[in-house]
Amino acid sequence: MPANPEQIHVAFRQIGRKLAGRAESEQAARRAALQLLEACGLEPGSFGAAAEAAAASEPTLRCALPLAESAAAGYSCSSHLRRYKVVAVDGSQSVPDRHAEVLFALLNVAAVTMDVGSGSLPAVDVDTTMLFGSDLYPEDGPLLSEGEIALRRDAAERAALLRMANPASGPSVALLDGPLELWGPKDLADADAFSRALAGYLENLLALERRGWLVAGYVDKPAADLVLRLLEIRRAAPQDLKRLRRYHPLRLSSDRWLFGQILQPRQRSAIFAVQSTSRAKYTGSLALHFFYLNVGAEGRPAIARVEIPGWIAANPGRVDLLHQVLIEQCAILGSRAYPYAIHRAHESASLSPAEIEQIKLRLLLEMRNQGVEPEAASAKASAKRVSSLKGSA
């Protein structure tokens, strides 16, 4: 059954009325944000101090912290890199479906290794873990939640990065699809699961540092407006700081728009530190930093956020090398720039519904071969399946 056309029609009219006044508000927010960013470039200290003061009263505050480079400038990298190694990982998962005949979960992590400039065939490594039976109920607890399975996937991706990264003998870059920071799901039955995953991950990061690898998280079309938040805080009056969670005067602008104005194609932004609750966990050489990167073309900026640990942020040579590798990788995909190795990892890790169905059928067969009769699918699932078949005869 399609959506109710009358209600959709009414909704469109309401949206149209709201949009009529939006363009003007958006322009005003953008102008204000750009002016503030230019001011931040001139006096980063006052912006940083404002953010630190706000964080003291609102510890969950998440925003950028300016460092030595001017926030209102763009930075180019050195020219063509002849040879480098890149490893990219990505993962996907299938969660248990209680309506299906059998409960199982899949974690699929792919790592792609390219020795660019060697002329050799890239390596693709796919690591699949199947969770079945007691695996799905750790320590006799409840069924693994979607968040717990996603956390296991994230941890497996990061472990794969270390597994594939042999001690570096030349420029070597390890890339994650998404943030460098490990995110903790809210629905964890096992309260320590995230702490354990994080501890393992931080050890992996340190090992990668020791092996001489540069590590980065690549966030395409980033939505977390960390710099915009810094600008909002600088502009906030004392009474605004008391209700910071509901104070977003520049919301109609964005980091992507701001840096799309400032950065020329192939340029990166200044490096920022990150104010967040994670500061206490990612310390020393692991402290989280980021920069924006314009991987678009003249007149068509495409802004990505690149998250890096402190050991890279503190070394201009390493930043330059990472910058070059990302530009080279993005150039491979032509007009829709995105790091090739990450795309290939994503492509190799993706589990299609048809593939999951095949695996389920083989699992059902194995159960029957072992004398275990699976349950029937739920009536709801059967009805959905029948509905989807209509008209196919």
Next chain:
Amino acid sequence: MTGQIEIGRLLRSSTAGFVVGCRVGQLDVPSFGALVRAPLGEDYQVYGLIHNIKVGDDGLVRQIVTAENVSPEVILDNRERRIVPVELSVATVGYERRSSIHHLLPPRPPVSLDTIYLCDDNDLKRFTSAGRCGYFRLLVGAADLPLAELLAVHIQQVQAAQNDGGAWRAVAVQEIITQLGEDYTLLTSVLRAVREADPSS
């Protein structure tokens, strides 16, 4: 039947022809006009001529071709690792049963994932020496074949394998004249192509 050069596996088929899928990396062996065979069990195999080779693409390949420089590693990755199959279209020209070759459509076509082999010179000589080019009828009757080029390349390949001073070629040309005698335009086109492909002409 001495050669065992595998060129791919069957994707789909009908009595009149079949399509073979292979990786780009396997593409250095089969060629347009080559005779191939699909063994379907003891004493039974289907023969066909490759009449089209199609290299597929996907969204990623289309995107990469817009880039300024494509590195050797990316080219290798897409050819060897990614699933972008090459399709070889084959026109059926006969079959062999109990060591007897027939220039007729086969009783049943090969089925999905059957292995397809390239015929060597001995296979080619055996197949083309059976009868008097009766299988040309199947090619002439098939729709959408590049008939002139296909026959020209096939005759060139057989001539090289037969090495009989042009005797088989003369029979083949006579058969073409017989079969296309009522279509002067097509006959002229085929004969021109055959002459074009003859190294001695």
